[in-house]
Amino acid sequence: MKDFYGLNLKNLLEKAPVGVIIHRWNTCIVYANPTALRLFGLTIDQIIGKDTFDPKWSFVDDAGKQLQLEDYPVNKIKRTQEPIQNEIIGVVSSTQEQPRWLMVNAYMEGDLNSDNRSIIVSFNDISDFKQLYFFSDIVENTQDIVIVCEADNIKYPTGPKIIYVNKAFETLTGYKKDEVIGETPRILQGDLTDKEAMSRIKIALTNNQAVTETLLNYDINGRPYWIEMNIIPLKNKYGEVTHFGAIERDVSERKFHLEQLQFRNQELKALKSELEQLVQERTVELQKAKEKLEKIAFLDPLTNIPNRRFFIDQTHRLIKSCNRRQLSIAFGLLDIDDFKLVNDTHGHDAGDLILKELANYLRVFFRADEAYCRYGGEEFAFTVVIERAADLEIITARLINGIRDLKVSVNGHDLSVTASAGFKLCHPSYGVDFEKEMKQADVALYQSKKNGKNRATILK
Secondary structure (H helix, E strand, O other): OHHHHOHHHHHHHHHOOOEEEEEEOOOOEEEEOHHHHHHHOOOHHHHOOOOOOOOOEEEEOOOOOEOOHHHOHHHHHHHHOOOEEEEEEEEEEOOOOOOEEEEEEEEEEOOOOOOOOEEEEEEEEOHHHHHHHHHHHHHHHOOOEEEEEEOOOOOOOOOOOEEEEOHHHHHHHOOOHHHHOOOOHHHHOOOOOOHHHHHHHHHHHHOOOOEEEEEEEEOOOOOEEEEEEEEEEEEOOOOOEEEEEEEEEEOHHHHHHHHHHHHHHHHHHHOOOOOHHHHHHHHHHHHHHHHHHHHHHHEOOOOOOEOHHHHHHHHHHHHHHHHHHOOEEEEEEEEEOOHHHHHHHHOHHHHHHHHHHHHHHHHHHOOOOOEEEEEEOOEEEEEEEEOOHHHHHHHHHHHHHHHHOOOEEEOOEEEOOOEEEEEEEEOHHHOOOHHHHHHHHHHHHHHHHHOOOOOEEEEO
């Protein structure tokens, strides 16, 4: 073989990472390089001189079905006299349960009419790739959320970086893959996310350990939801942790029912001597109390729109979103003109009715991804994403004109009101501080009042 193939070629084949087997035309094996011997689990003495039939191993096709002898690569070349390119087959031996997957290329060497023809077959081990391909289909279509992050940097604020999310992640969070690849899972967390749980996760990742936690996350529109996550370290074939995989499930409904059940059980222990009807009545009362507390926590009781607490939380999330998307954001304050005079003239009931009508108008005026609230008294606040600076002037004009056109019926009379507003336009490149920007909006509001009311002033 050395004289026929040349010394340099033989040295190359001996060191090649691809398995190479050379058959005579009668399929008898005359050469196999070390990579081929390793792939088939044979020694040189066990393979040289053998033909394609050997009870120690067999081939299967891409679907796992055993190949017939005539469809083995060497026999297929002999039968068709056509080369084989990138055909995937598996080799199964008596010592292994799962096939080793190979990409096969083969061709005939020599004169078509000569008995000295050879068949050269090369095998490339693609087992890792095929297994990854198989499992990616499962992961992509599972109903559980799957996130994969790099493990080389988990420090705040840049790491760990997301490199993969599946369809279930997009459905739950509203984020698209290209919006979160390169980001950190912290974009899903907010001020109410459990800091102790986050600390436990950080410790586990630092130590390359698995961890299970339940966290409060927020979707792209700020809707809160509870997630149960199992984070596991992913290792390469050398045993090194290269990534972390998180398998997550939305448990909002389950957590809600669990909390409700725990609370109800406590009540049952306290009222165990009461009849079932009394327990049911008490449960209804508790549910109403819970709804009332939630309403107090997030909604203004008079106008039924978000209160200051909820507005601040939403605005901080909006600031993060604008920083990520490099969009401008406007902070606004609006105050009803001469509201004290309305109360003094028509009574506080009329004033309350005006506040409600204005709140209804704001609910329709602002989009779902913008934040607004009753800030206090007759004052309202809002934050708006601005793509172009000129858009803010259009928005403020619509807002002031729309309020001017409102008609509030009080004791058979239609009352009209006007409002003054102040806006502060910010760009994330310059840094955005909530308290500072709201004070600037208040300065702009004061200028509107000073300049005759019924107008909006924009500070840039």
